Every structure is written in C-alpha cells, then in structure tokens.
Amino acid sequence: MRTRPLKVALLGCGVVGSEVARIMTTHADDLAARIGAPVELAGVAVRRPSKVREGIDPALVTTDATALVKRGDIDVVVEVIGGIEPARALITTAFEHGASVVSANKALLAQDGAALHAVAEEHGRDLYYEAAVAGAIPLIRPLRESLAGDKVNRVLGIVNGTTNFILDKMDSTGAGYQEALDEATALGYAEADPTADVEGFDAAAKAAILAGIAFHTRVRLDDVYREGMAEVTAADFASAKNMGCTIKLLAICERAADGGSVTARVHPAMIPLTHPLASVRGAYNAVFVESDASGQLMFYGPGAGGSPTASAVLGDLVAVCRNKLSGTTGPGESAYAALPVSPMGEVVTRYHISLDVADKPGVLAQVATVFAEHGVSIDTVRQQGKDGEASLVVVTHRASDASLSGTVEALRSLDTVRGVASIMRVEGE
Amino acid sequence: MRTRPLKVALLGCGVVGSEVARIMTTHADDLAARIGAPVELAGVAVRRPSKVREGIDPALVTTDATALVKRGDIDVVVEVIGGIEPARALITTAFEHGASVVSANKALLAQDGAALHAVAEEHGRDLYYEAAVAGAIPLIRPLRESLAGDKVNRVLGIVNGTTNFILDKMDSTGAGYQEALDEATALGYAEADPTADVEGFDAAAKAAILAGIAFHTRVRLDDVYREGMAEVTAADFASAKNMGCTIKLLAICERAADGGSVTARVHPAMIPLTHPLASVRGAYNAVFVESDASGQLMFYGPGAGGSPTASAVLGDLVAVCRNKLSGTTGPGESAYAALPVSPMGEVVTRYHISLDVADKPGVLAQVATVFAEHGVSIDTVRQQGKDGEASLVVVTHRASDASLSGTVEALRSLDTVRGVASIMRVEGE
Incomplete structure (x- = not known):
C-alpha cells in the first residue's frame, strides 16, 4: 500500500459533510485498505467557522473555499454545498488545479452536467455524483x-x-x-x-x-x-x-x-x-x-439523510481515489446517442379524469363523443348522480398528452360539463 | 475512438452465450460508443460444433477452447460454460495469455475465487463476474x-x-x-x-x-x-x-x-x-x-435466464474493455479484513418449532423447562389438542443455533413429546 495519503478537501460541513468527515475518520483503516492508500482530510470549507464541529480539527476549517480548491495538493474535492454558485465555480477551479470531484449536487448536475463533464475531461479528472440521485441507493x-x-x-x-x-x-x-x-x-x-x-x-x-x-x-x-x-x-x-x-x-x-x-x-x-x-x-x-x-x-x-448520502459520497470517493492511484479516470459523460427530448404532448399514457356533469340523459353520449373526436379511447366510465348533479369518472386507454389536453379543453366548453374535478395519469401497468 | 477492435472469445454458446453473441452483434455500435473502441467476436468455443447457431459465423466456432484462449490476441474471454473444469483451467490460461475474463460461473467463483483473483492480479488482468449472482441484478x-x-x-x-x-x-x-x-x-x-x-x-x-x-x-x-x-x-x-x-x-x-x-x-x-x-x-x-x-x-x-444474465455479462465486458483501453484494471479481490467464518452454532436468530405432544396436564411445563434449561427464551406458545394428541407451536426469542439444537435434542428425549414436526428459523424482523 502507498503510505503518502491522498488529500481530500470538503466543501460544506452540514448534515452530509459532517457525516462524510466523521466516517473518513472512524473508518480510516478500511478506506485505506479499499483504496490502496490512506486518505486525509486536508481542508474543510464552511460559511460559519466559529461553529464547533465535533471530530474536525479546527485548523482544517476555512471560509475561503476558493483558496482551498486552488491549493494544488488536493486530490479529491467533495462538494456538498448544493446550489448553483459558488459550487459550479469551485468545481471548475478544482478541475483546473488538479483535483477530481465528488458531488451530491443534483441541481447543478441537472443544469450544467454537460459543461462540468467537459471541463473534467479536458483536465483528465473524474466527476462522480452517485449521491445526487436517491441518496444511498446505487443508481x-x-x-x-x-x-x-x-x-x-x-x-x-x-x-x-x-x-x-x-x-x-x-x-x-x-x-x-x-x-x-x-x-x-x-x-x-x-x-x-x-x-x-x-x-x-x-x-x-x-x-x-x-x-x-x-x-x-x-x-x-x-x-x-x-x-x-x-x-x-x-x-x-x-x-x-x-x-x-x-x-x-x-x-x-x-x-x-x-x-x-x-x-x-x-x-x-x-x-x-x-x-x-x-x-x-x-x-x-x-x-x-x-x-x-x-x-x-x-x-x-433511503433517498436522503446525512448518513445515506454520505455513504454514496464515500463510495464515489473510494472509486475516484482508486482511479487517481492507477492514473486513470472512470467513465465520463456518455451522450453519444444525442437523442432529441420530445415535448410532453408526445408522451403516451393512460388517464383518470373526474368530471362534474349535469345529471340528465345524453351527457355520457356527449362526453364520449368528445373523447372519440380527439382520438382518445375510453377504457371504463363510472357515473354517480344525485340531485341533478353527477360525477363521471373516465379512465382512458393509452393516448398522447396532446390528445388528452385537447379532449379536456373541449369537455370544458360543454354546457353539461360543470367542471373538470381532476385529471391524473395512470402509470406502471 | 480507437478503430482497431478489442477481441472477445466466448467460451460456451448455450442460453447465455448465444444471447451475449446476439447482443454483441445487434448492439455493436452502442457497445463501441460506450467502450471507446469496437468489440469483435473472435472465436466461440463449443462442445457440439455441428449445431446451427443463428447469427454466429461458423468460421468462428471451435471445439478447442484451450487453443482459443491461448491465441494471444484475445483481449477478453467470456466464460459461460459453468462448472469447475475445464472452466478453471481455461480462465487461468486466459490470464496467462493476455486476456481478462468475464465469468458467470458461481460454482467456480465460490470454490476458487481467491486463487483465480490471485492469478488475475499476478498477470495484471481483470476478473469480473456480476452475472454469477442473481442474473441481471447489479449486486x-x-x-x-x-x-x-x-x-x-x-x-x-x-x-x-x-x-x-x-x-x-x-x-x-x-x-x-x-x-x-x-x-x-x-x-x-x-x-x-x-x-x-x-x-x-x-x-x-x-x-x-x-x-x-x-x-x-x-x-x-x-x-x-x-x-x-x-x-x-x-x-x-x-x-x-x-x-x-x-x-x-x-x-x-x-x-x-x-x-x-x-x-x-x-x-x-x-x-x-x-x-x-x-x-x-x-x-x-x-x-x-x-x-x-x-x-x-x-x-x-430477474435472477436468471439468458437475456438477464447476458445483460450482466455485457456490462462487465464493457467495464473490462474500458479498463483495457486505459491500461488499468478494476478493483480485484478485497479480502484484507480476513475475518473468521463462525460455524452455524453461533448464528443467532428466532425459531418456530412445532411439536407433537401428549395431550395431558404438565406437558407445557415440561417443554418450557427444557427451553429454559438451554437458555432459549420463549416468545409465544400455541397449544391445540384433540383425542389425547396435541400440537404445541413454540416461537422463541433470539437464541444461538447451538442452544436451539440442544433444546430440540432434549425435547426429543421427553416421553411426552411424540415428535418434532418442524423447526424453522424466523428472519427479517
């Protein structure tokens, strides 16, 4: 095993960050054995430095996250600040200064994942973010x-x-x-x-x-x-x-x-x-x-929480450290398929629609006609009426969202339809 | 992307192997994009060469698996023969002749995993076997x-x-x-x-x-x-x-x-x-x-079946090919903890025991005494009797398997216990 430790900078020390720091300390021997080298917490960037953080050496704490990621001796930056900025700038700076990044930042990855992957690749770094989706669940x-x-x-x-x-x-x-x-x-x-x-x-x-x-x-x-x-x-x-x-x-x-x-x-x-x-x-x-x-x-x-999210962060940390030791990087962005994303109107599913209608003959026929005219096939209808008011529950076969929207618009314009109480998609069948 | 293909040798072309070959052909472009180089089926070792295998070039088929893994130009050997030999010898030979291995062979890995990992490591090869456990499920x-x-x-x-x-x-x-x-x-x-x-x-x-x-x-x-x-x-x-x-x-x-x-x-x-x-x-x-x-x-x-198992094999194949291209290997065996495996007697769980007993006063007291003497605490007892025969269902608190075995042995020796109808562990609570 290599004895010189890999250096980790932690950006953020809230619920997740403090748990990452705690496990890095308490499970240091296991992490070292699994990585093939010890890992050392080299700095912790926080907003409130005066807060007492159990188990974290106060000498490691700084408010200057930018200076921390620019140090040049950091192997891996763990970003658990969340939000777009300053997280984005810090991650980019980390890549430029020799570090790979483990992040739990779903908002940033969803918005700027492609750009961040490009910077990581340009500098030969890893960008891992298992913790960004569904906490500890490997996805x-x-x-x-x-x-x-x-x-x-x-x-x-x-x-x-x-x-x-x-x-x-x-x-x-x-x-x-x-x-x-x-x-x-x-x-x-x-x-x-x-x-x-x-x-x-x-x-x-x-x-x-x-x-x-x-x-x-x-x-x-x-x-x-x-x-x-x-x-x-x-x-x-x-x-x-x-x-x-x-x-x-x-x-x-x-x-x-x-x-x-x-x-x-x-x-x-x-x-x-x-x-x-x-x-x-x-x-x-x-x-x-x-x-x-x-x-x-x-x-x-568990899809959230300090410990489960920390578990995902640390799994990525081990992987990124192993890559670093073997002088390689893991799989980066894979977007070669370059498929267009269709608008919601083209989504095809089933629908459950509750209508408040006048309780008189011919209403069901009128409603059924509107569905048919928009190409939406009805699976079941349930009718309940009292005192001149009735409710009609329609469950459709599979139809496009656009067809359904057209149907609902037309239904609203019917005199006999008092209101559309609810529209809900039916999935998983 | 590299244009020279990575060469794959397939050992076994049954339910799983034929599906691996099929997907390698039909999804060749996707696999190439995800790996960063095309993969080519370079040989298929089978027992019955005369069998027609749809989609597989007969020129690739051989009965000489050893010669195939010794060719020296094979990058990855996919072993889906199963059983101990000749799979073990073939995998070892593959490592010695420059190939990494993807296997679905649970029996072999369970018996000789440590030795195979050692040979892989000695030669700087990968040994991956996601398909050996629970089919397509990533575990x-x-x-x-x-x-x-x-x-x-x-x-x-x-x-x-x-x-x-x-x-x-x-x-x-x-x-x-x-x-x-x-x-x-x-x-x-x-x-x-x-x-x-x-x-x-x-x-x-x-x-x-x-x-x-x-x-x-x-x-x-x-x-x-x-x-x-x-x-x-x-x-x-x-x-x-x-x-x-x-x-x-x-x-x-x-x-x-x-x-x-x-x-x-x-x-x-x-x-x-x-x-x-x-x-x-x-x-x-x-x-x-x-x-x-x-x-x-x-x-x-799905824990089995040709397609799900092939999915797991191909996931490993992509990983091993990527490693090969970047000149590295993935994580090998991690057995540093070297923990002893305790015998079954030390396992602690709960038990559900059905006894056939004589239907007379004092039996329950006798039975309960035997449990107490062996340190097995009873959670619930249910007694049902008719015509001089009765059944007694005992559910215990957590106890060691050894204590429970001792209890059952002592119960069998009681005159009033006609038989032990069943003993079942209770888990997941």
Missing part, C-alpha cells in the same frame, strides 16, 4: 456501468422522500395535503420552504440526470416536464382506491417506441397497488429500470 | 464499489429463482412440494435434476461470493451452512400464515455483533409478510443489504 453506477451492455427503455421512480412521505400519509390516514405537509414539516421530512420538493423541482433535477445517463444523451432540467403534488386531494386518493391504485409523485424517463427520442417528466400519478413502487412507504425512494435484456430491475432504499 | 458492483465507503453488516436475499417459484406456488395455491416442483419443471423453471437448486447448493455458492465481497474477507463454499427446501410442507405454510409470515429460501450473510467474525448460511425461513422480500414472486430474485451509513437497500430483478 448512477448501475445505470452507467452495470447496464452499459444493455438498452434501457424506461426509468420510473420515486426519487423524492418528502413528497412520498406526504402522499403515503394522505393514503394511509385520509389526511388532506396541508395536514400531511404540516406533519412532514414537524418531523423534519419537509423543509420550512417545501417548494423544491412539493413542486417537483428536486425530482425533475434527478429525472434529468437519470434520463441522460440511462439513454446516453443530454437531458437538461428545462427538458423535464414538471407538475407538483400540491393539488392532490383526499378525493383523488379515494378515486385511486376505487381503481385498485395509490398515488405517487413519479419521475418517468422513457425512450419512444421507435427509439428516436426520449421524454422525461415528473408528476403525481396513479399506480396499481400490485406495482412494487406502490408499497414504498414513508421517505423511502425506489427506482424501476426497464431494459431490453435485463427486464425489470428495482433499486430501493 | 457485485454495488457491493464492491458503491458501498466501498460503508460498512455492510448484513446481506439477506432470495438468490435462487427456481426455489422461489416453488415456494411461491406452495404459498399461493396450497400445493405440496412435489406438485409445485413438477410444475416448475414443466415450465422450465427447474432442471431435470433440481438438486443444485432445491438443496441450496446454488444459493450457497452465491452466498459465499456475496459474503466475501460484502465483508472484505474470504468465504469459501464450505463455510456456508446449507439446508435445502425439500422438507418444507403445506403445514409449514399454514403455520407461517398464522404468524403473518411466508416462507422463503434465504441466503443470509451476517457480521457478528462484535464485528470480529461473519457467518453465511442458506436455509428456508419464515419472514413477515410486511418484509419487502415476502412479496418477491415467481422466479424473481431480491437482495437486502444493510450497512452502517446507507441503512437498508434492496436490489430486485
């Missing part, structure tokens, strides 16, 4: 390496623990959205400002990363269709139950049937209770991957 | 790389599809063992001689491989305690249902609580219906991994 490495000889057609997953906690709570207790969100906040599963989670921004960033790797193409954050879950109601869960389904916020990345394009989207959807994703409880994450040869694979585990 | 790579910065404490899995199909059938239809086995045979899930599957030899080989990688130590096939599932009865399933459990053939690799030793075992066990492994149906495989930092992860997918 990036299996997609990039284990399935490198296969053709992935679909990635379907629960990649945000906060929203899964909320939806699970609504499902199991009948609670409304606000009540479930309040509980998630009280328990620390939701942040004070839950926007990034409940509006699907977090999941969309992960979808962009997963789609790019799975399909060997570039998918930017802007390419991902996104709908949050704040409008999911207790009534939607009741409808889902009637169909033998539950509701999950899903990230779905698909290759078009002709193989010539891909789509990526995040939205709430009904999935059958028999689907393995339906039984993913609480803040857990799970991702289904469908490929030509391997069939259906599922990866399941 | 070796996640354990070896993704979790390289974590401390794995437990691997608990369904790693044999044939036995899971049989047990699932018994559970869902109430069929007996023989009936379910016959159906598995008729459907092609079980081989004509099902011994390797139903007696747990196949799962034990996988357990040895997984335990070695998970705990960074050497676990040989002989170290794995093994019990088959041919004695599981419909009555056992009824007992399991009473406890809110089902029965699975599990491979269980554990680190002792003090961290100083490990155990590996394969046997049928009851697991709660709420455990994610309980809902693994048919011939699917799933493996739970518990680690210090990552918590509980699960990997799920």
Whole structure:
C-alpha cells in the first residue's frame, strides 16, 4: 500500500459533510485498505467557522473555499454545498488545479452536467455524483456501468422522500395535503420552504440526470416536464382506491417506441397497488429500470439523510481515489446517442379524469363523443348522480398528452360539463 | 475512438452465450460508443460444433477452447460454460495469455475465487463476474464499489429463482412440494435434476461470493451452512400464515455483533409478510443489504435466464474493455479484513418449532423447562389438542443455533413429546 495519503478537501460541513468527515475518520483503516492508500482530510470549507464541529480539527476549517480548491495538493474535492454558485465555480477551479470531484449536487448536475463533464475531461479528472440521485441507493453506477451492455427503455421512480412521505400519509390516514405537509414539516421530512420538493423541482433535477445517463444523451432540467403534488386531494386518493391504485409523485424517463427520442417528466400519478413502487412507504425512494435484456430491475432504499448520502459520497470517493492511484479516470459523460427530448404532448399514457356533469340523459353520449373526436379511447366510465348533479369518472386507454389536453379543453366548453374535478395519469401497468 | 477492435472469445454458446453473441452483434455500435473502441467476436468455443447457431459465423466456432484462449490476441474471454473444469483451467490460461475474463460461473467463483483473483492480479488482468449472482441484478458492483465507503453488516436475499417459484406456488395455491416442483419443471423453471437448486447448493455458492465481497474477507463454499427446501410442507405454510409470515429460501450473510467474525448460511425461513422480500414472486430474485451509513437497500430483478444474465455479462465486458483501453484494471479481490467464518452454532436468530405432544396436564411445563434449561427464551406458545394428541407451536426469542439444537435434542428425549414436526428459523424482523 502507498503510505503518502491522498488529500481530500470538503466543501460544506452540514448534515452530509459532517457525516462524510466523521466516517473518513472512524473508518480510516478500511478506506485505506479499499483504496490502496490512506486518505486525509486536508481542508474543510464552511460559511460559519466559529461553529464547533465535533471530530474536525479546527485548523482544517476555512471560509475561503476558493483558496482551498486552488491549493494544488488536493486530490479529491467533495462538494456538498448544493446550489448553483459558488459550487459550479469551485468545481471548475478544482478541475483546473488538479483535483477530481465528488458531488451530491443534483441541481447543478441537472443544469450544467454537460459543461462540468467537459471541463473534467479536458483536465483528465473524474466527476462522480452517485449521491445526487436517491441518496444511498446505487443508481448512477448501475445505470452507467452495470447496464452499459444493455438498452434501457424506461426509468420510473420515486426519487423524492418528502413528497412520498406526504402522499403515503394522505393514503394511509385520509389526511388532506396541508395536514400531511404540516406533519412532514414537524418531523423534519419537509423543509420550512417545501417548494423544491412539493413542486417537483428536486425530482425533475434527478429525472434529468437519470434520463441522460440511462439513454446516453443530454437531458437538461428545462427538458423535464414538471407538475407538483400540491393539488392532490383526499378525493383523488379515494378515486385511486376505487381503481385498485395509490398515488405517487413519479419521475418517468422513457425512450419512444421507435427509439428516436426520449421524454422525461415528473408528476403525481396513479399506480396499481400490485406495482412494487406502490408499497414504498414513508421517505423511502425506489427506482424501476426497464431494459431490453435485463427486464425489470428495482433499486430501493433511503433517498436522503446525512448518513445515506454520505455513504454514496464515500463510495464515489473510494472509486475516484482508486482511479487517481492507477492514473486513470472512470467513465465520463456518455451522450453519444444525442437523442432529441420530445415535448410532453408526445408522451403516451393512460388517464383518470373526474368530471362534474349535469345529471340528465345524453351527457355520457356527449362526453364520449368528445373523447372519440380527439382520438382518445375510453377504457371504463363510472357515473354517480344525485340531485341533478353527477360525477363521471373516465379512465382512458393509452393516448398522447396532446390528445388528452385537447379532449379536456373541449369537455370544458360543454354546457353539461360543470367542471373538470381532476385529471391524473395512470402509470406502471 | 480507437478503430482497431478489442477481441472477445466466448467460451460456451448455450442460453447465455448465444444471447451475449446476439447482443454483441445487434448492439455493436452502442457497445463501441460506450467502450471507446469496437468489440469483435473472435472465436466461440463449443462442445457440439455441428449445431446451427443463428447469427454466429461458423468460421468462428471451435471445439478447442484451450487453443482459443491461448491465441494471444484475445483481449477478453467470456466464460459461460459453468462448472469447475475445464472452466478453471481455461480462465487461468486466459490470464496467462493476455486476456481478462468475464465469468458467470458461481460454482467456480465460490470454490476458487481467491486463487483465480490471485492469478488475475499476478498477470495484471481483470476478473469480473456480476452475472454469477442473481442474473441481471447489479449486486457485485454495488457491493464492491458503491458501498466501498460503508460498512455492510448484513446481506439477506432470495438468490435462487427456481426455489422461489416453488415456494411461491406452495404459498399461493396450497400445493405440496412435489406438485409445485413438477410444475416448475414443466415450465422450465427447474432442471431435470433440481438438486443444485432445491438443496441450496446454488444459493450457497452465491452466498459465499456475496459474503466475501460484502465483508472484505474470504468465504469459501464450505463455510456456508446449507439446508435445502425439500422438507418444507403445506403445514409449514399454514403455520407461517398464522404468524403473518411466508416462507422463503434465504441466503443470509451476517457480521457478528462484535464485528470480529461473519457467518453465511442458506436455509428456508419464515419472514413477515410486511418484509419487502415476502412479496418477491415467481422466479424473481431480491437482495437486502444493510450497512452502517446507507441503512437498508434492496436490489430486485430477474435472477436468471439468458437475456438477464447476458445483460450482466455485457456490462462487465464493457467495464473490462474500458479498463483495457486505459491500461488499468478494476478493483480485484478485497479480502484484507480476513475475518473468521463462525460455524452455524453461533448464528443467532428466532425459531418456530412445532411439536407433537401428549395431550395431558404438565406437558407445557415440561417443554418450557427444557427451553429454559438451554437458555432459549420463549416468545409465544400455541397449544391445540384433540383425542389425547396435541400440537404445541413454540416461537422463541433470539437464541444461538447451538442452544436451539440442544433444546430440540432434549425435547426429543421427553416421553411426552411424540415428535418434532418442524423447526424453522424466523428472519427479517
């Protein structure tokens, strides 16, 4: 074993960073044995240097992250600051000054992954980010390496623990959205400002990363269709139950049937209770991957939290250190397929639509005609009426999102349709 | 991209080998893009050269596997023959003649993995074998790389599809063992001689491989305690249902609580219906991994079959080819921890014991005394009696296998105990 240690700079020392530092210390011998050389924490960049950080030598702490990554003796920079800047500038500077980078930064990777990979490649460095998607669950490495000889057609997953906690709570207790969100906040599963989670921004960033790797193409954050879950109601869960389904916020990345394009989207959807994703409880994450040869694979585990995320960071750290010792780099960006990302209108799936309609003869015929005119085939209709008002629940066969949108627009213009109570996609069948 | 192709020799062209060859041809462009150089099938060693193999140039086919691996221009040998010899000799010869090896051979790796890794390392070659455990499910790579910065404490899995199909059938239809086995045979899930599957030899080989990688130590096939599932009865399933459990053939690799030793075992066990492994149906495989930092992860997918196994082989092929191009090798054997493997007697778990006893006063007291004398604490007892005969179902708290064996031996010697109808471990709680 080499005795001169590899030097690691840690950018950020919050929930994840402090856990990375702790494990680097307590498991130093194991890490050294697995890497083939000791690793040494050479510096920790923080915003508040006065805060006491147990187990971290205060002499290592600095507020000058730029100076740390420019030192020139750093082998690996671990970036767990999050956000776009200064993380982007620091990672770029790290590459330029001899370091490879391990990052947990989904927002940055989703937005600027291609550019960062290019800088890494130009300087012969590694850029690893298993921790950016679904915490400890190995996903990036299996997609990039284990399935490198296969053709992935679909990635379907629960990649945000906060929203899964909320939806699970609504499902199991009948609670409304606000009540479930309040509980998630009280328990620390939701942040004070839950926007990034409940509006699907977090999941969309992960979808962009997963789609790019799975399909060997570039998918930017802007390419991902996104709908949050704040409008999911207790009534939607009741409808889902009637169909033998539950509701999950899903990230779905698909290759078009002709193989010539891909789509990526995040939205709430009904999935059958028999689907393995339906039984993913609480803040857990799970991702289904469908490929030509391997069939259906599922990866399941804690999608967030300091320790699980640190586990993913350290797995990458070991890999990057091994590469450094053998004078090589791991697989970089693989975007050779250069497939166009189709707009949401071209996505084909099934829909569950609840309509409030006048309770009089001929309404169903009118509604059915609108569906037929837009080429959307109806699977089942359920009608319930009382006191001159009725509700109509329509479940369609597979149709494009554009056809469905056209259908809904036309339905809204019917005198006999009082309102469209909800529209939800049905996935996983 | 390099234009000179990497040359691949395929040893074996059965269900898996023919699928590997097919995908190498049909996905040649994708493989080339992902590797950075084209790969070329340079030779196929088979036993019956006269058999027509669609899509394979007859000029590539040979019966002389040794000559093929000795050619000296082969970059990677893909070994999908199975069994100990001639696979072992061929792999060794391949290393000596410049080739790295991708293998799907669980029996060989479980028996001689350490020696083969040593030869690979001596010659600077790669030895990859993701396909040896659980088909397409990425397990070796996640354990070896993704979790390289974590401390794995437990691997608990369904790693044999044939036995899971049989047990699932018994559970869902109430069929007996023989009936379910016959159906598995008729459907092609079980081989004509099902011994390797139903007696747990196949799962034990996988357990040895997984335990070695998970705990960074050497676990040989002989170290794995093994019990088959041919004695599981419909009555056992009824007992399991009473406890809110089902029965699975599990491979269980554990680190002792003090961290100083490990155990590996394969046997049928009851697991709660709420455990994610309980809902693994048919011939699917799933493996739970518990680690210090990552918590509980699960990997799920098809555990066998030509295409899924080929997917795993090809993922390894891409990795080995990339290593070859960058003049390096991937992680080899990691057995630095050198932990002793404890015998089965030291395994601690819970037990479900069914006894046939005389239906008279004092029997329960007698039985309870025997458990107490052996230090096995009872959780619940259920007594059912009729016509002078009674059955007693005892579920214990956690106790060592040795204590339980002593208890059962003493119970058998009691006049009032007519027989021990079944003993089953209870896992996953």
